[in-house]
Amino acid sequence: MSETGADAPPASIRPWTEADIPDVRRIGWEAWKETYGAFIPEADLRVYHDEHYSAEALGRNLRKPSMRGYMALLEGKPAGYMIMSFDRPAGRCHVASIYVHPGSQGHGLGSMLMDEAFRAAREAHFDRVWLGVMSENAKTTAWYRSLGFTFVEEAPFTMGGTTVRHLIGYRLLVKGGT
Numbered sequence: 001m002s003e004t005g006a007d008a009p010p011a012s013i014r015p016w017t018e019a020d021i022p023d024v025r026r027i028g029w030e031a032w033k034e035t036y037g038a039f040i041p042e043a044d045l046r047v048y049h050d051e052h053y054s055a056e057a058l059g060r061n062l063r064k065p066s067m068r069g070y071m072a073l074l075e076g077k078p079a080g081y082m083i084m085s086f087d088r089p090a091g092r093c094h095v096a097s098i099y100v101h102p103g104s105q106g107h108g109l110g111s112m113l114m115d116e117a118f119r120a121a122r123e124a125h126f127d128r129v130w131l132g133v134m135s136e137n138a139k140t141t142a143w144y145r146s147l148g149f150t151f152v153e154e155a156p157f158t159m160g161g162t163t164v165r166h167l168i169g170y171r172l173l174v175k176g177g178t
């Protein structure tokens with residue numbers, strides 16, 4: 001259960017900056033190991049992380065006008081992040097990446113980040129938000145479904161020498177609402 005009562009540690013979100021890159025790498029890696037370690041060997045995770053989550057790759061994404069990133073803070077310290085892409089030509093808005101550090105999950109940070117994704121997508125006049133999730137990641141797939149996502153496509157996803165099934169889905173945005 002998320003802690004959202006008066007005793008919950010204070011949580012907030014803000015846009016990412018270049019200075020957040022080491023925290024994005026650290027949070028992502030710890031969450032990957034815990035979430036994907038059961039079905040993807042760590043060496044394969046490392047290959048993919050080194051390539052797509054290097055400081056250089058994240059810096060390039062940070063500077064792209066089509067990408068936006070947000071940090072979630074717990075008691076003022078970075079504990080989660082979400083990266084979105086706005087693909088105008090394809091008419092698609094994606095949550096490309098959303099991770100909360102394993103020690104900070106269940107405090108409402110993921111929900112805050114996802115609410116921000118819905119808000120930013122609506123503001124940019126998209127009618128839905130797309131994302132992908134590995135089908136073995138059953139807990140998060142169930143969480144997305146509880147948020148209103150419907151999975152409509154399936155595609156293989158390769159990390160190093162391992163290929164897994166990847167579900168792709170969207171959540172419609174209601175005008176004037178969430």
Ligand SMILES: CC(C)(COP(=O)(O)OP(=O)(O)OC[C@H]1O[C@@H](n2cnc3c(N)ncnc32)[C@H](O)[C@@H]1OP(=O)(O)O)[C@@H](O)C(=O)NCCC(=O)NCCS
Nearest residue numbers: 001002099100105106107108109110111139140142143146
């Ligand atoms: C998925 C993730 C981003 C969610 O972030 P989080 O901060 O742990 O989530 P929250 O604390 O905001 O929880 C949100 C709510 O969903 C609920 N919830 C969690 N899992 C659920 C599930 N499987 N089904 C239904 N509800 C669920 C929680 O109880 C909470 O409800 P509440 O607010 O009514 O108490 C985070 O757990 C994470 O990083 N997981 C591992 C990595 C991952 O899978 N990332 C996505 C890859 S595609």
